[in-house]
Amino acid sequence: MIPSDATLTREGADLRQAAPQRLLLIACGALAREVLALQRLHGWDHMDLVCLPAILHNTPQKITPEVTAKITENQGYYDRIFVLYADCGTGGLLQAECDRLGVTLLKGPHCYAFFEGVEAFAAREELTAFYLTDFLARQFDAFVWEPLGLDRHPQLLEMYFGHYDRLVYLAQTEDEALTAKARAAAARLGLRFERRVTGYGDLAVEMEREAGR
Amino acid sequence: MSDDEDEIILSELDDDELVDQMIDDLYDGMKEEIEEGVNILLSRGWAPYDVLTKPLVGGMTIVGNDFRDGILFVPEVLLAAGAMKAGMAILKPLLAETGAPTIGRMVIGTVKGDIHDIGKNLVAMMMEGAGFEIVDLGINNPAEEYIAALKEQNADILGMSALLTTTMPYMKVVIDTLKEQGIRDDYIVLVGGAPLNEEFGRAIGADAYCRDAAVAVETAKSFVARKHNQA
Numbered sequence: 240m241i242p243s244d245a246t247l248t249r250e251g252a253d254l255r256q257a258a259p260q261r262l263l264l265i266a267c268g269a270l271a272r273e274v275l276a277l278q279r280l281h282g283w284d285h286m287d288l289v290c291l292p293a294i295l296h297n298t299p300q301k302i303t304p305e306v307t308a309k310i311t312e313n314q315g316y317y318d319r320i321f322v323l324y325a326d327c328g329t330g331g332l333l334q335a336e337c338d339r340l341g342v343t344l345l346k347g348p349h350c351y352a353f354f355e356g357v358e359a360f361a362a363r364e365e366l367t368a369f370y371l372t373d374f375l376a377r378q379f380d381a382f383v384w385e386p387l388g389l390d391r392h393p394q395l396l397e398m399y400f401g402h403y404d405r406l407v408y409l410a411q412t413e414d415e416a417l418t419a420k421a422r423a424a425a426a427r428l429g430l431r432f433e434r435r436v437t438g439y440g441d442l443a444v445e446m447e448r449e450a451g452r
Numbered sequence: 453m454s455d456d457e458d459e460i461i462l463s464e465l466d467d468d469e470l471v472d473q474m475i476d477d478l479y480d481g482m483k484e485e486i487e488e489g490v491n492i493l494l495s496r497g498w499a500p501y502d503v504l505t506k507p508l509v510g511g512m513t514i515v516g517n518d519f520r521d522g523i524l525f526v527p528e529v530l531l532a533a534g535a536m537k538a539g540m541a542i543l544k545p546l547l548a549e550t551g552a553p554t555i556g557r558m559v560i561g562t563v564k565g566d567i568h569d570i571g572k573n574l575v576a577m578m579m580e581g582a583g584f585e586i587v588d589l590g591i592n593n594p595a596e597e598y599i600a601a602l603k604e605q606n607a608d609i610l611g612m613s614a615l616l617t618t619t620m621p622y623m624k625v626v627i628d629t630l631k632e633q634g635i636r637d638d639y640i641v642l643v644g645g646a647p648l649n650e651e652f653g654r655a656i657g658a659d660a661y662c663r664d665a666a667v668a669v670e671t672a673k674s675f676v677a678r679k680h681n682q683a
Contacts, residue, residue, distance in 0.1 A: 299646065326617045330647030348617045361618070366567050366592065388527025395530055402567035402591060 244377050247271050248293045255287040259316045262286045262449065265309050266323035268293030269350060269374040273411055273439055274323060274446070283450050287317070293374065297386050299328030303336050310340050321449045323442070325349050345445055353441040354409050367404040369430060373411045376421040384427070396429065405431040411439060462488055467496065471507045478511030479518075481531025483538045490539045500546035501553070508539050509581040516578070516666040526570070533574055540581065554585050556676040559601045560611035561589030563622040568615035571645060571665075575611060578665040579672060584609070595622075595629040602639055608679065609672055612658075614645040624656035631657070640675040642668060 242252040247268035254271070255263075266274055268290040278286055289309065295302050302324065310320055320342040324333060327349060337344040347357035351370040355363075375382055384390055387399055406425035408418065418434060425432035462485065465473055474489040486508070493503045515532040518524040524532075560576050562569050569591050576586045587605045589597055602610055610630075614620040623643050630636040636657070643658045653661030659675060662668035 326647075328617060328647045330617055330620065330649055330652060332649065364565070366565060386525075388525070388530075392527055392531060395527060398530055398570065402569070 241272055241275060244374065245381070247290060247374075248378055248381050251290045251292040253289050255289055260285045260287045261318045263313050263317040263320045264288045264323055264446075265306060265313075265320060266290050267296065267327070267350070269296065269372065269378075270323050270442065272374070273442060277439060277443055277446055281447070281450065283446070286450070289313075293378070294382070296327065297382065299330075302327055303329050303332045306333060307336050307340070310337075310342055314340070314342075319343075319449075319452070321446075323446075325353055343449065345442070347441065350442075351409055353445070354411060354437040354439065355435065356437075356440050365407070367402060368407045368433075369400065369403045369405070369428065371406060371408045371421050371424060373414070373417060376408060376417050376424065379420065379424045383424070389427075400428050400430065403428070403430055405433050408432070408434045409437045410434055411437060463492055467493070467498075471510075474507035475511035475514065478508065478532050478535050478539075479515055481528065481535050483535040486535040486539045487542060490542050494542075494546070500543045500550055504540065504543050504547065504552075504581060508536050508543075509578070512536050512578060512581065513666060516664060520664055520666070529574070530570065533577060536581070537577060540577070553583050555583040555673065556608035557585040557587065557605055558609040558611050558672065559587045559589060559598060559605060559607045560613070561593040561598065562591045562613045562615075563619050563626070564592055564594045565622060566614045566616055566619040567591045568645075569613070571615070572611070572613040574665045575613070575644065575662070575668045578669050579611075582669045582673065584669075584672065595626040598626055599629060599633070599635075602635075607639065608676055609640045609642060611642045611644070611668070613643070614648070617647045620645060620648055620652065621656075623658065627657045640672065640679065642671060642675075644668060 246252060251268045252271060262285055264274060264286055266288060271290045274288055291305050295305060306322055306324060314320065322337055322342055322344045325345050325347040326333060334344055345353055347353045350372055352360040354372060389396055406428060408421035422432045460473060462470060462473060470489060470492060474486060477485040489507060490503055512532060515524060515529055519529050558579055560572060562572050576588050580586050587601055589601055598610060612623045612626060627641060641658045642660050642662050643653050644662045648661055650661045660671045662671050
């Protein structure tokens, strides 16, 4: 059973099977649904999944130590570990730590980039776009509105979003209700709305590559 | 805030009590109270520089410390900064008239490709409060804009800010361009932004990485003092 979004946001989830499999995926909680969907779709039963709290996204300085702790805790039990994070604002520290520990990390600056495809994302050079994924659209209040204090101090909106001109919803799935939610988020931020269907992008490609190793 | 506190009449407080109250009000982001407090102190004959440094910079330093220690968060810091900015708006023309001391001149801006200016604005404000003259280039600056401003303004310090992992490497482009032009050592180069760290600062050839606005002020002061001692 997939834990609730609130659990994935605040607590993360241990979704390992009873006996350790060959490959451990250490993922951001924001990717849990997508990773499980890909596992189901491809029958990747040899992968175990453990998710860290997705809200670490808002405090990137905590990501590297949390991921490192999870790797060292599990390294003796698995043949390989694949870290399903991008750089995520760690300024290269997460990559350096993964290199040191001999584990693989997803490429790209953020999940927005690997869902769209890292190269395609970079080629757009969108300075003024604010991104949501399926998970972030569902958890907009918990990740954006409340931590930025916009529920209590709406006058701060201009200070945060004054230089943005659009919200781009990178949709992993076709979901009308979620699209409406993302559209409403754009309206609350005073931004133009744009939706792009990305599917699972480079996440699927890289998981497939790792599955075949 | 309790009813008792709501009833405080700023003009009835003596100077020390008023400064303490203003520090509390700044902490709570109370813009109008800060404006009122600034005007009261000025009407009592306070020098604009003292009004700036004691309740405003003093208050904002506490805010900065509590942010660093995880007691305050970004929204509260921004509200406090907004209150300080309102107080500074009253003081700025007076400071110019009274010839308040200027420690040095800083050109500051976010790097090319980066529109996130909250940190940069906080640094600029605190540097200004500490007596630096600020030339704020705003957002999304290519190397040539930084360098033109440094030359035109005869600046002492270059401050570059980035929030994105994808834009922070551009700081090296700017520093390398300064080197190519043989003017790198004419300026103190400070860098900052959430994904940066000390090692990155060293690797790109900056003089220092500053993890927050307070550190930026202290670092800039120390480098400027060293530069003056060498001259």
